[in-house]
Amino acid sequence: MIYAKNNPIPSDCGKRYRQCFEYMFCFSKGQPKTFNPLTEPTKSAGQKIKAFRITEVGRGNLPDEDIGREIKTQRKLGNIFYYNVGTSSSRDRIAFEHPAIFPEQLCEDQIRTWTNEGDLVYDCFMGSGTTAKTAHLLDREWLGSEISAEYVALAERRVAIYQGELKVASFK
Ligand SMILES: C[S@@+](CC[C@H](N)C(=O)[O-])C[C@H]1O[C@@H](n2cnc3c(N)ncnc32)[C@H](O)[C@@H]1O
Incomplete structure (x- = not known):
């Protein structure tokens, strides 16, 4: 540390x-x-984790495609x-x-x-x-x-x- x-x-x-x-x-x-x-609070608590893709035209989260898991309220x-x-x-x-x-x-x-x-x-x-x-x-x-x-x-x-x-x- x-x-x-x-x-x-x-x-x-x-x-x-x-x-x-x-x-x-x-x-x-x-x-x-x-x-x-x-721990500290997470910024996007409760939101669903979005799928992430790298394609020929760029990289980023897919706004309409979540992977089913929610972002926790706290993180280490x-x-x-x-x-x-x-x-x-x-x-x-x-x-x-x-x-x-x-x-x-x-x-x-x-x-x-x-x-x-x-x-x-x-x-x-x-x-x-x-x-x-x-x-x-x-x-x-x-x-x-x-x-x-x-x-x-x-x-x-x-x-x-x-x-x-x-x-x-x-x-x-
Ligand atoms: C950085 S200071 C610690 C301060 C402490 N953390 C505080 O908040 O007050 C380090 C201390 O270790 C002591 N010290 C150095 N060598 C030592 C040894 N061999 N055995 C015990 N104490 C020692 C020094 O006298 C000094 O007070």
């Missing part, structure tokens, strides 16, 4: 186009155990995910004490897709605790590692806002 940035940090990258995406990989042993695909998202980055990444001011947070929406989309409620989500580079916060709000268990004691303390403070009585937001 590709994580595309709507508003990448401006940079002069010489004789190259601006860098505006990162890869996201899903590794699994065999088929992923859980896949809850995110494509594998390019677009997010606003920078100050749009989080509503938690505290998160910006870390220099490289990823967008909460990215985290939410991936956790929803690959896990169910009650599952354990592990982030080996926990940083400001975005994964922990999001997992908690989505009723998943979470676990993290972080090499910097400073950022561990930051993540703990951030998560406490949501796990304690100060809970101020929910994705539900």
